[in-house]
Amino acid sequence: MDPLLIAALSGAVGLAIGVVGMHAFRVSERQRAAGIDVDEPTMPEGATEVLASLGLAYIVVDTVDGVVRANPAAYAFGLVRGHTVVHQEVLGLTARVRSDGVIIDQQLELTRGLQGETTMVVHLRVAPLGDEYILVLADDRTEVSRTEAVRNDFVANVSHELKTPVGAISLLAETIEDAADDPDAVARFSQRLHKEANRLAVLVQDIIELSRVQGKNVVHAGKPVDLNYVIAEAVDRSRLPAESKGIELRVGGKLPRRVHGDSDQLTMAFRNLIDNAVRYSPDNTRVGIGLTSRDGIAQVTITDQGIGIAPENQERIFERFYRVDAARSRQTGGTGLGLSIVKHVITNHGGEVALWSQPGRGSTFTVRLPELEEGLDSLTGLGEDPVDLTAHLNTDDLTEDTQSARRSAGEGGNA
Structure with a gap:
């Protein structure tokens, strides 16, 4: 037989044997894999229920x-x-x-x-x-850690703020004792002692007020409040320090509907804003308080003609104990808690407070609170169906409202 033919037949037979062998191997592997039981990951009995x-x-x-x-x-x-x-x-x-x-x-x-x-x-x-x-x-534990940090920071700040007037009172008392034979010195140091005692009393009162507003649930304990009356009361309480500096307090506008909240807290918040405007305004200027209502939102603006606040300080102005100028605050009697109280009160009432200011052109604080719906503003309480305080609060047009109200409230202010 032809050797070439024999070689060709041998190659063909070898190839066929190889193909059959490979097929048999694959069948064997599939059979073996089919016979293997792959266990799904399991945990100890009852562990899932406990977790x-x-x-x-x-x-x-x-x-x-x-x-x-x-x-x-x-x-x-x-x-x-x-x-x-x-x-x-x-x-x-x-x-x-x-x-x-x-x-x-x-x-x-x-x-x-x-x-x-x-x-x-x-x-x-x-x-x-x-x-x-x-x-x-x-x-x-994020919130727990944040709360703990705030508490520790608050305690440290309070300790620092209390230490200054307490130390001054102690030093002045010793000085008065040493100057007993000098009536003029006694009178001078007594005045300073009285000033430091007042500063200490104001600080303690601010701490008490901050604690009080943090502990009260306005949603469930509040009732309809007439902001017109609240503003009139806040202005009346601030009139004496304003008159002592020759500052005119001018109120413009009227709010048609009431808001839900706590009258005392709101009065305190607006008094703090007005006092702050008076404290940092030059003598013989004007502080404007404007009241407007738009789309179910009551808006109150307090505009001064004071020194203004630099942009880098505006974001921190509502922090506890933060003061732009600590030396000036000591001269004016500021504790650094007033605006923090304002922020907390307004937030608790479902509202917001914003600041517009430029150095040398004064400042405007704008407070916006949701008004009660028609028919709800005559209620004496919320009962079991509390009003959603944030349902009508739209922040998109805050800047426009702030500028508009600033112009209407200031009437020749410094916008």
Whole structure:
């Protein structure tokens, strides 16, 4: 037989055998795979039910830190994305627990958001779960930490603010005692002692008022309030210090409907704004108080012809104890709490307070509060159906309203 023909037949037979062998191998592999039982990740009996009842965010990871279980809170906090733990700090804790089996309790500040644009404070408890898994429990402590920081800052500021007048009173008392034989010196130091005592009394009163407005639920305890009366009362209480500086308090406009809230708190807030305008205005000028109503919103503007506030200070003007010029505040008797009280009161009433100011051109504080609907402004209380205080508050046209009301209220002011 021809050798070439024999070689061709041999090649064909070899190829056929190879194809059959490969097919047999693949069939064998499929049969073997079909016979293998792949266990889904499982947790100890009852663990899922216990985790669901904790009310905390939880993550369960396997031996390679793949996420086996995670509840919606863990995703909402940004701790988990897909089947991956986002933060390396958390993975570091799971590695330690996996290594030594010791439970870890730790509080961390972690980034939050797709780009890590915000942060949150979480308390983490990381513990072994069965033989294969690690459990991460996360409790959001952001608000608790913020409140604690505010409280500590408040205590530190109060201590500092109280220390100054108390120290001055003590020093002046010693000076008066040493100058007992000098009537003129006694009279001079007694006046300063009286001034420091008044400053201390005002500071304590402001702290009491701030505590009071923070502790009252205006939504449930309030009632319809006539802002026309509130403004008249606030102006009357501020008239004496205004007259002592030759400052005219001029009120323009009238509000047709009432608002829901606490009359005493609102009077205190508007008195603080008017007092602030008087305190920082030059002698023989004018403070305008304008009242307007638009689209269910009551708007009150207080415009002065004072020194104005620089742009870099305007964002912080409502912070507790923040004063643009501490030396000037000591001269004028400011405590740094007045505008903080205003902000808190107005916010509690579902409203907002904004500032327009330019150095040398004065300032305008604009307060906007939602008015009661027609038919509701005669109620004496809210009962079981409280009015939504923010339902009609639209902030889109605040700047236009502020400028318009500033012009109508100031009447020759410094807008």
